[in-house]
Amino acid sequence: MSAQIETVQRQPARLRQGEPVRLVLAGCGAVTKLYYAEALSRLQGRGQIAVAAIFDPEAKSAAVVQARLPGTKVAASFDGLLAAGADVAIIASPPRYHLDQSMQALRAGMHVLCEKPMATSSSDADLILAVAAANNLHVATGLVRRQFPATRSIKAMVEGGLIGKIQGVCCFEGGPFQWPVASTSYFSRAESGGGVLQDIGTHCLDLLTWWFGEPHEIHYADDAMGGVEANCLVRLGFGGFEATVRLSRDWARPNLYRLEGERGSISWAVNETELVEIALKGCRTAATASFTDTDDRSRDFVDAFCDQISDLVDTVRNGTLLSGSATAGRNVLKRIEECYARRKRLDMPWLGAEDFRHVIASAETRQ
Incomplete structure (x- = not known):
């Protein structure tokens, strides 16, 4: 080095x-x-x-x-x-x-x-x-998801104890692949570093560790058999509760994060920049809260890209604290590597015994 x-x-x-x-x-x-x-x-x-x-x-x-x-x-x-x-x-x-x-x-x-x-x-x-x-x-x-008023407000609500002690978290994210790629290199481990976990999983694992700290336990399974994974299941232990993450590139997910606490729940739709649903136990109603920055200006998805660029520009110009430090990017890569090191085969009951043997044999041939 x-x-x-x-x-x-x-x-x-x-x-x-x-x-x-x-x-x-x-x-x-x-x-x-x-x-x-x-x-x-x-x-x-x-x-x-x-x-x-x-x-x-x-x-x-x-x-x-x-x-x-x-x-x-x-x-x-x-x-x-x-x-x-x-x-x-x-x-x-x-x-x-x-x-x-x-x-x-x-x-x-x-x-x-x-x-x-x-x-x-x-x-x-x-x-x-x-x-x-x-x-x-x-x-x-x-x-970029760290720049959303919604995700920053979730962090503040968790740290402030709005829904009490966290009891469980579920993240369902993904859908049929629609990203406008220019070549098949996107689906090469050598070119991209991995599949759906390395792609949208980067954002998901980063948010979870930003909100709750580093997990003390990781369980991981995916459907990669000689290529990159299109579907995966991650279970993260966070001291007192488990976060379950399901990611897919080939079938529709709810695209929803749900945090269950002893006093209520917080739900967030993936890539929603401002809206968060909050439900408190004992109430028959739920509220959809719209969070904006203190300048009261609504922010769309592109504004989040503006904000992360501005964050570095302000640091270069004024020496302000860099909120989007690359240390977080390095740490989430480490978590992803830990997942891949623990890889187990995802249960795929839709494959018959003969189909499964054929897939495994093909994967072994490619390797």
């Missing part, structure tokens, strides 16, 4: 008051087209940032994003992107590039916001954190 940790050749320039933070973006795939491009457009329109350059090996993808960010240049290579002289780099490339591109951006003297997963392994994430620390640079990871 020591051979890879070196001081940067260029220190970030000191920002003048009122000057926008210069930013570059690597990766113009689905997450950028759906969310980052609009978030950057909003922030640039407010004068908070200036997008200096973007890069994607697919020229058509870069052109689509450039059209939404007037004045932004398209770099011909990742090296060209780094040469744009920015303060912050957003890494939104496929996961297998996160380690190398984050390290290169840090060594070019840039702070980094890396889309989840931070890397494809916790050891790679440790390398990124070590280089950042050695050079007094900040790294954030894209755990």
Whole structure:
């Protein structure tokens, strides 16, 4: 590791008051087209940032994003992107590039916001954190659900004891796969680091550990037989209660988190930015509460991306505390690795005995 940790050749320039933070973006795939491009457009329109350059090996993808960010240049290579002289780099490339591109951006003297997963392994994430620390640079990871007023309010309600001691948590999430991927690499463990657990499970496990702390016990099963998992079941022990997580890429889930406490329950619909349902025992009614930030401005899903970018920008400009620290991204990778290390085969009663033998034999052949 020591051979890879070196001081940067260029220190970030000191920002003048009122000057926008210069930013570059690597990766113009689905997450950028759906969310980052609009978030950057909003922030640039407010004068908070200036997008200096973007890069994607697919020229058509870069052109689509450039059209939404007037004045932004398209770099011909990742090296060209780094040469744009920015303060912050957003890494939104496929996961297998996160380690190398984050390290290169840090060594070019840039702070980094890396889309989840931070890397494809916790050891790679440790390398990124070590280089950042050695050079007094900040790294954030894209755990966007932490930015929702709804999820932050759930954390406050749990810590404040609104529903009393937690007795159990159920998370049902997923549905038929609809993410607009550009290639089959999304379904390769070598390319993405895993299946549904590494994908939406990153957000789920991060929220649970953010709300309740680190689990002391993990049980895990999935349907991966030579490939990546499309369905999985996770049971996490949190000292006095269990959280059950069911994730799927091929059949509809309720997409609901439910926290049961001794005095009531809290229910949250996945990716709902502001609404939370609260029911107290002894009452025949339930309330749907709408949580907004203190500025009383409603926030949609893209605003959550704006907020996580602004969090790093404010830290770069003013030295404020970074709420989206990459340590959380590293820790959730570790939890996912622990799940995979404990993998058991998910019960699949819909497979007959002959079908099951055929599937196992095919998986063994591929390995």
